[in-house]
Amino acid sequence: MSTATVTPVARNAVEKELEFIFREHYQxxxxxxxxxxxxxADAEEIPQTIFLKLLRRGIPPDLEAxxxxxxxxxxxxxxxxxxxxxxxxxxxxxxxxxxxxxxxxSGAAEENHRRLVEALAELHPQAAQILILRYVHGHSDxxxxxxxxxxxxxxxxxLFRARARLRKLxxxxxxxxx
Numbered sequence: 371m372s373t374a375t376v377t378p379v380a381r382n383a384v385e386k387e388l389e390f391i392f393r394e395h396y397q398x399x400x401x402x403x404x405x406x407x408x409x410x411a412d413a414e415e416i417p418q419t420i421f422l423k424l425l426r427r428g429i430p431p432d433l434e435a436x437x438x439x440x441x442x443x444x445x446x447x448x449x450x451x452x453x454x455x456x457x458x459x460x461x462x463x464x465x466x467x468x469x470x471x472x473x474x475x476s477g478a479a480e481e482n483h484r485r486l487v488e489a490l491a492e493l494h495p496q497a498a499q500i501l502i503l504r505y506v507h508g509h510s511d512x513x514x515x516x517x518x519x520x521x522x523x524x525x526x527x528x529l530f531r532a533r534a535r536l537r538k539l540x541x542x543x544x545x546x547x548x
Contacts (some may be wrong), residue, residue: 384429392421398438398507399445405506406449406490407437408483416452421446428531439517446499453491489539497532504529 396417403416420441430474488542490498496518503509503517515525 385425388421388424391433391441392417392505395438395441396491399441401506402442402445402449402502403449406446406487407452410486412452413449416445416448419440419448436517436519442503442517443495443499446502447495448496450491450498453487457488457491464536485540485543489536489543492539493532493535497528497535500525500529501536 399417399420400413404410404413407413407416424430430440438517480510490501500514500518503514504511509517511525512522514529515522518525520528
């Protein structure tokens with residue numbers, strides 16, 4: 371019976387390959403996480419966490435097939451997990467923040483961003499990915515379709531549905547009638 375072991379040479383090669391991939395795609399992962407989390411420290415942790423997991427598990431076939439898509443999706447999913455964890459912690463700690471409403475413009479902008487992030491967290495991860503690719507990274511429907519492996523028409527429909535769902539979630543969170 372033989373057991374598979376990773377030689378130091380093979381492990382070193384994997385580490386070098388991951389380091390190259392990290393340097394090449396760090397900005398995409400960071401910008402995506404920062405857009406969703408609006409916090410530099412948390413956004414910097416997202417790419418690091420992704421690559422620590424890859425270092426422990428090895429390089430999956432999905433990463434080799436389409437590196438940018440895999441890392442983007444991982445950044446969105448991990449950011450959504452972080453938002454959900456924040457929301458759970460916030461509910462557990464206290465409800466003070468609900469009593470005071472912001473009065474100045476920066477407070478209103480922060481409140482709007484918070485509502486947007488919470489609404490994005492409630493969307494299906496793929497819908498959130500599509501909206502971020504379109505409105506944060508500025509990709510066209512065709513570019514997003516290529517990244518996600520679907521036609522431009524399919525992507526346009528998914529984008530339309532994601533915007534409609536996001537709009538509905540934002541209306542509910544602001545107390546507007548549907």
